[in-house]
Amino acid sequence: FRGMAEEIAAANQALFAVFPKTDYEIRAYEPYREKTMSRGSYQAGTPDGSRKGIFYANTYNVGSRTRWNMKSLFLHEAIPGHHYQIMLQRENESLPRFRRFGGFTAYSEGWGLYSESLGKELGVYEDPMEYFGALSDELWRAIRLVTDTGIHALGWTRQEVLDYMAANSAASETRRVQEAERFMAIPGQALAYKIGQLRIREIRNRAEARLGDRFDVKAFHTEVLKDGSMPLSILEAKIDDWVDAQLTGGT
Numbered sequence: 001f002r003g004m005a006e007e008i009a010a011a012n013q014a015l016f017a018v019f020p021k022t023d024y025e026i027r028a029y030e031p032y033r034e035k036t037m038s039r040g041s042y043q044a045g046t047p048d049g050s051r052k053g054i055f056y057a058n059t060y061n062v063g064s065r066t067r068w069n070m071k072s073l074f075l076h077e078a079i080p081g082h083h084y085q086i087m088l089q090r091e092n093e094s095l096p097r098f099r100r101f102g103g104f105t106a107y108s109e110g111w112g113l114y115s116e117s118l119g120k121e122l123g124v125y126e127d128p129m130e131y132f133g134a135l136s137d138e139l140w141r142a143i144r145l146v147t148d149t150g151i152h153a154l155g156w157t158r159q160e161v162l163d164y165m166a167a168n169s170a171a172s173e174t175r176r177v178q179e180a181e182r183f184m185a186i187p188g189q190a191l192a193y194k195i196g197q198l199r200i201r202e203i204r205n206r207a208e209a210r211l212g213d214r215f216d217v218k219a220f221h222t223e224v225l226k227d228g229s230m231p232l233s234i235l236e237a238k239i240d241d242w243v244d245a246q247l248t249g250g251t
Contacts, residue, residue, distance in 0.1 A: 001026050001057050004074050004124075011122040012080050017218040018226065020087035022046070024053035024078060034060035038178060040073045042082035047090045047100070053083045064172040069133030071124060072116045080221075081115035082108070089228035103229040105189060110196015110232070111224070113141065117201065136170055141197075143168055144183065144190035152187045199232045200224065203239050210243050 005026070012019075022045040029037050037058050045053035055078040058065070075081055085108060090100050116134060125131040143165055150156035150164070158180060165176040183190050203224075208215045223242050224235065 001055070001070060001074055001078075004071060005078070008071075008074060008079055008122070008124055011124050015118060015122060015217050016080060016084070016221050018088065018222050020053075020084060021091055022049040022053060022087045024055060024083045024087075026055045026057065026078070028059045029056050034058055036178065036181070038182060039065070039175065040077045042077045042086065044082075044086045044090060047087075047093075053087055055083070061174045064174040066133065066170075066172070068129040069137050071130045072119060072134040072137045075115045075119055075122075075124075076112040080118065081112045084115075085111045085225055085229075088225050092226070092228060095228055099228050104231055105192040106196035106199070106232055107229045107235065108196075109189075109193040110198075110200050113193055113197035114200045117197070140169055140171065141190070141194050144179070145194055147180070148183050148188065148190035151184055158184065196232065199236070203236050207239055207243050211246060214246060 024045065028034070037056070037060075039058050041056050043054040043056065045051050055074070057073075077083075086103075089095070089103075092100060116137060119125040119134050120131070125134055147156070147161045147164060151161060156164075161180045161184075162176055165171060165180065166173075169176075171179075204220060207220060220239075223239060227238070230238070
């Protein structure tokens with residue numbers, strides 16, 4: 001993961017114009033919690049930069065971890081995913097505190113999944129196996145939709161969830177157990193991830209269609225990120241207003 005940092009930071013220059021002042025680091029989970037944690041996660045730094053953000057990678061039962069989806073995980077948890085989104089929000093002193101330090105799962109996790117989808121555009125999925133890993137993660141998010149609904153709406157048992165995951169993915173048993181127990185405990189989270197990604201991509205597609213050659217992906221990403229996390233309906237209205245202003249010559 002540390003070896004990817006410089007390559008991905010350089011690639012992000014093509015799609016982003018604003019970056020957090022606060023840096024981030026990469027750590028393994030501590031032994032006391034690694035067994036029950038997901039593949040990776042992000043912990044925000046402080047707005048003044050005195051404590052860096054942290055991308056945590058799970059090294060428990062490391063032989064069960066696959067290399068081919070490491071890059072998509074990095075894009076999600078580190079840059080341009082959660083580190084960019086969360087730290088730009090926390091550093092924005094024009095926002096009230098409840099917005100600087102709060103959030104909406106569909107927006108923040110939707111941005112994380114959207115960031116994974118930028119891998120081809122960034123040119124960092126050059127190895128076919130890395131792109132396979134990204135597609136495998138996309139499949140996993142579809143499995144999450146099914147199992148989240150199965151657990152909390154249809155009464156599935158833990159074993160039914162594990163069996164469905166095993167039948168439809170390349171995930172190891174370690175990952176299947178961790179994820180099944182996670183979504184047993186957090187109703188609706190998996191749904192929020194995917195709904196957020198789909199809506200952000202839909203918002204971008206509409207902006208591109210309306211602006212044509214005038215669409216600037218860097219400016220779009222700045223607009224999505226600069227005001228922090230918000231309900232998706234408000235984000236959609238905000239980007240529509242941004243597009244309208246460009247089409248009518250406003251600011």
